[in-house]
Amino acid sequence: MFKIILCIWQKLKSFLDYIMSDKKFGRGMKKVERYLSIEYNIPVEYLPQPGNYYYTEEESIQIDSTQTLEDQLYTLLHEAGHALTRDTREWPPRHDRKLYRYRYRVDVVHEEIMAWELGWELAIKLGLKLDYKKYNKVRVKCLFEYIRWANNPSEYEGV
Numbered sequence: 001m002f003k004i005i006l007c008i009w010q011k012l013k014s015f016l017d018y019i020m021s022d023k024k025f026g027r028g029m030k031k032v033e034r035y036l037s038i039e040y041n042i043p044v045e046y047l048p049q050p051g052n053y054y055y056t057e058e059e060s061i062q063i064d065s066t067q068t069l070e071d072q073l074y075t076l077l078h079e080a081g082h083a084l085t086r087d088t089r090e091w092p093p094r095h096d097r098k099l100y101r102y103r104y105r106v107d108v109v110h111e112e113i114m115a116w117e118l119g120w121e122l123a124i125k126l127g128l129k130l131d132y133k134k135y136n137k138v139r140v141k142c143l144f145e146y147i148r149w150a151n152n153p154s155e156y157e158g159v
């Protein structure tokens with residue numbers, strides 16, 4: 001009997017933890033959205049389709065809403081990081097750069113790394129208490145795709 005109660009309690013607790021953490025990620029997203037809106041006038045749109053983007057010319061962000069809330073927050077921080085790299089550095093416009101040249105590929109990978117770094121710094125600045133290990137897992141997965149692309153763009157469609 002005691003075991004059954006303990007088991008139900010553990011299931012209930014993990015369910016509550018799940019709801020609480022989703023609330024935490026949702027609140028985090030709202031904070032990032034507010035910051036982007038106030039500081040940069042950048043709107044965020046959530047669409048149920050693959051891909052997370054920062055549109056340089058429109059200055060807007062698109063997030064894949066089919067991801068978990070946790071991943072939506074991490075990718076939102078990353079896309080916000082792109083907006084911040086554009087704000088703090090002189091990047092040559094991408095359309096002026098010849099695709100597949102080494103310099104272009106290195107620039108792209110460089111910006112991707114910067115955007116993840118600045119995304120994490122933004123999380124700290126906004127007081128979001130996140131698990132860096134989990135953020136890093138998403139960071140590594142996404143960066144690896146860019147590194148694969150940079151190695152051989154003509155054979156890689158994913159980026």
Ligand SMILES: [Zn+2]
Pocket residue numbers: 078082112115
């Ligand atoms: Zn990126």
